[in-house]
Amino acid sequence: MHELSTAVVGASGYAGLELTRYLARHPRLRPVALYSDRWSGETAGARLPLGGAAAALRYLPLGEAAQAEAEVAFLATPAEVSLALAPQLLARGLRVVDLSGAFRLADPGLYPGWYGFTHAAPELLAEARYGLPELGRAALPGARLVANPGCYATAIALALAPLLRSGLVLAEGVAVAAMSGVTGAGRKASEDYSFCEVDEDLRAYRLGRHQHVPEIEQTVARFAGRCGPISFTPHLVPIRRGILASCTLRLAPGAEPAALARAYDVYAGEPFLRVLPADKVAVKDVARTNRVHLGVAVDARAGVAVAVSAIDNLVKGAAGQAVQALNAVMGWDEALGLDLLGG
Ligand SMILES: NC(=O)C1=CN([C@@H]2O[C@H](COP(=O)(O)OP(=O)(O)OC[C@H]3O[C@@H](n4cnc5c(N)ncnc54)[C@H](OP(=O)(O)O)[C@@H]3O)[C@@H](O)[C@H]2O)C=CC1
Ligand SMILES: CC(=O)N[C@@H](CCC(=O)OP(=O)(O)O)C(=O)O
Structure with missing residues (x-):
């Protein structure tokens, strides 16, 4: 069975770490690239109790994330960083699941007041699908850009x-x-x-x-x-x-x-x-x-x-929800890979 290759940007953060653990255990997803400046050069196995191929992955510098070679990129980064990276990754054909608030609000006019920046890619707000399956899963199948909800x-x-x-x-x-x-x-x-x-x-x-x-x-x-x-x-x-x-x-x-x-x-x-x-x-x-x-x-x-x-x-409020939403995007059972630690 084809395993979808995935990259995690911000893999050393609390959300990125949780996500890495879920991706490493997911039956249809394969982490192939993890980005973090803090841990650049270290192996994932040295930071997390991982088995298999994921343990041997070496964290890559954040500056290389725009060139990620994967089918899906999860952005577990601050909103301004996600906002800069997502358009570049989408243009290269990757799907993007963003864990920040960068693409959650449909109205770009709300960003300066609530997030403190002017939205640089308002056209993507119209395309982004909000990743809360229980209140709107019909929007998710086939989505290119998922805005993962806030906790x-x-x-x-x-x-x-x-x-x-x-x-x-x-x-x-x-x-x-x-x-x-x-x-x-x-x-x-x-x-x-x-x-x-x-x-x-x-x-x-x-x-x-x-x-x-x-x-x-x-x-x-x-x-x-x-x-x-x-x-x-x-x-x-x-x-x-x-x-x-x-x-x-x-x-x-x-x-x-x-x-x-x-x-x-x-x-x-x-x-x-x-x-x-x-x-x-x-x-x-x-x-x-x-x-x-x-x-x-x-x-x-x-x-x-x-x-x-x-x-x-960190799970339903971030990493687990992101996996659940991607499962819905791909038309898979939404619970796939989410039984880790009783999830
Ligand atoms: N924590 C939570 O419960 C939730 C978080 N989120 C969202 O998920 C995203 C990640 O959150 P969280 O894991 O908590 O954050 P952390 O502060 O724990 O981690 C941030 C990650 O982003 C990387 N990063 C890249 N660029 C920057 C930058 N300019 N400044 C700071 N960090 C940078 C860091 O890399 P490095 O370590 O190499 O610097 C690190 O891996 C955020 O957008 C957050 O709002 C959403 C829902 C819940
Ligand atoms: C305790 C605490 O500080 N929590 C964070 C929630 C982070 C989160 O989910 O928010 P975004 O992805 O929207 O940034 C806060 O209140 O901002």
Whole structure:
């Protein structure tokens, strides 16, 4: 059976490392090139517990990534780096799965405000397919460019979209608080993320201006046909990996709690999604897997529904989702290669 050759750019990052492990075990994908300046010249086997041919691969300088000889390139790089590389790789005939936010927003006008740069390839935004299969897999088969969703955006959009589509909650006044483990910030050597700064601490950040806000609104609006402005407050918590999101929505007049719970019936048969009572949704049950656990509770006294979801930011929030999306692009079983560590 033909194995699709793959390259990982940013292979030394937290997302790139996780991806390398999945690619090395995937039955139809073969990693052939790994790019990182930090580890240039070292073997992958020296950095990761890999078997087989992948262990012998030597990390290549990032400057050579535009010339990658592979059928698919995964970009696990900052958005500005992905934005520069993707057009070059696409022009050379590679498919691109980008893990950054560079191609997630359809409207280029949103980039300066939310990402801090002017988009240099707006024509590719029209072509890019958003890689969240559970809310839009029909767009994926055959895609050349996949924009892999953000970690918070994955957890939050999956929780919100069916509820808004049900019509049982209002589109206005949606408020989300989410907590992320520290790997969500990447391997950046910044004092703010060092052990002594995050241990025994808990804080909110980027209130009302997190870059995933327009992405969540775009995804929910596409699926549900409506979405008001979402208030989003992310928090950094002193765990290594995982995201828990709590989403508060106002109930529509006359909404029945039992009917609201049925909104998640749209996920019946999804291999990675499990609907649970909201207070049974926990990061430890999804950590190191591609799973999403979610549930909704009704607080009738306050007139709100609270939806809770949990993912692993590095798997369903990044590397696992990227593999799942590529499986969908290729028309394969979406779960192929994702059983690593119980995924
Ligand atoms: N961490 C997470 O939970 C998630 C991350 N993402 C996205 O995935 C991408 C990778 O994230 P993550 O793995 O966390 O990041 P890291 O900081 O851990 O790694 C970044 C990687 O990109 C490479 N790189 C290339 N150019 C640059 C540059 N100019 N500045 C910094 N690094 C560069 C680094 O190479 P080298 O080490 O050789 O310098 C490294 O391999 C980002 O776009 C991120 O937003 C998306 C969802 C979740
Ligand atoms: C804890 C933490 O800092 N998390 C990151 C999420 C990274 C991510 O998924 O974001 P992009 O791919 O959109 O950059 C953040 O809040 O920016």
